[in-house]
Amino acid sequence: SAVISQKPSRDICQRGTSLTIQCQVDSQVTMMFWYRQQPGQSLTLIATANQGSEATYESGFVIDKFPISRPNLTFSTLTVSNMSPEDSSIYLCSVVGVTEAFFGQGTRLTVV
């Protein structure tokens, strides 16, 4: 299994500002995944973060809005840029072990 620490656990931000979410894993992993969960909804994959290369974004998500860094094999950040109330969601990072996926505790973001 993997232990994932995510910070901050929650935040309330003003519209137009940016928030950077950090994800730290207790072991080296090739890929890290960022998901978004809008209120009352399921999880949607934002992007896959690979060490040493640009992140790969899913349809509907762009780098200018959600820039991602992956400086090493145990750490990644996701920035939510120029926030609006529609960005209010839980953001989760994830890694995959041998077979199973593991998730951080999530960052609950409220944009006012």
Add this chain to the structure above:
Amino acid sequence: GIQVEQSPPDLILQEGANSTLRCNFSDSVNNLQWFHQNPWGQLINLFYIPSGTKQNGRLSATTVATERYSLLYISSSQTTDSGVYFCAVELTGGGNKLTFGTGTQLKVEL
């Protein structure tokens, strides 16, 4: 893209009751997992079950890949079972990317 539908969307149980949650998916998948999201938002992996049947305590799961569905059984439910249950699938060649189902919101009452 692949569609992953779960039923029922909402479920209320009395403590001690049993229940079955269903996950239907529209395409062949490489793997299927079940998760429980507790009221604080934490996602816990319950089962990795691309096919066959597994049991873990009061929970068990069955996936029939050829018919594109999976079932999660909860027996003798407890209030701590409350939360949202998600199935998630990975397409063949999907690079470990998961597509989540619509979820089942479960509330277990005393």
